[in-house]
Amino acid sequence: MDDIDLKILSILKSNGKTPHQDIAEFLNFSRPAINKRVSKLEEGKVIEGYEAIIDYSKIGLPLDSYVLVNVCTIDFNKTIENILKLKEKGIYIESVCRITGDKGIFLRVHTSSTEKFKDFHDSILKIKGVVDTNTMLVIQEEKNEFKDNYI
Secondary structure, three states, X not given: OOHHHHHHHHHHHHXXXXXXXXXXXXXXXXXXXXXXXXXXXXXXXXXXXXXXXXXXXXXXXOEEEEEXXXXXXXXXXXXXXXXXXXXXXXXXXXXXXXXXXXOEEEEEEEEOOHXXXXXXXXXXXXXXXXXXXXXXXXXXXXXXXXXXXXX
């Protein structure tokens, strides 16, 4: 992994649909050289895939929140499995992470309304092993650019 690979990653992180020819021209490389580098990054699982960045508010899920779930359980996997069972129309669980600290589980959740979030939250509290939660509502999301850190 060198600076050129990091620049390629930065460009693809910003726009995964950027043509290799455009990357090659920007970095003063040949298209075949960029193709080869991108293939190596994909084969080495540095690039695990490409995905769309979704504006959840435009698909009816305007409420964006982070939820820290304090658990008192040995079976984190079962607790996470039970949380994932709460998915239904109007609730999208974007990510579930097991974390260090006194909480244990970190969620990013998009919901259609505060009422839908309240129902989801109340259901989490009923799961065996869940002690309490701490919820943070996103009021404005700032763009996080990979390139700012590496180029």
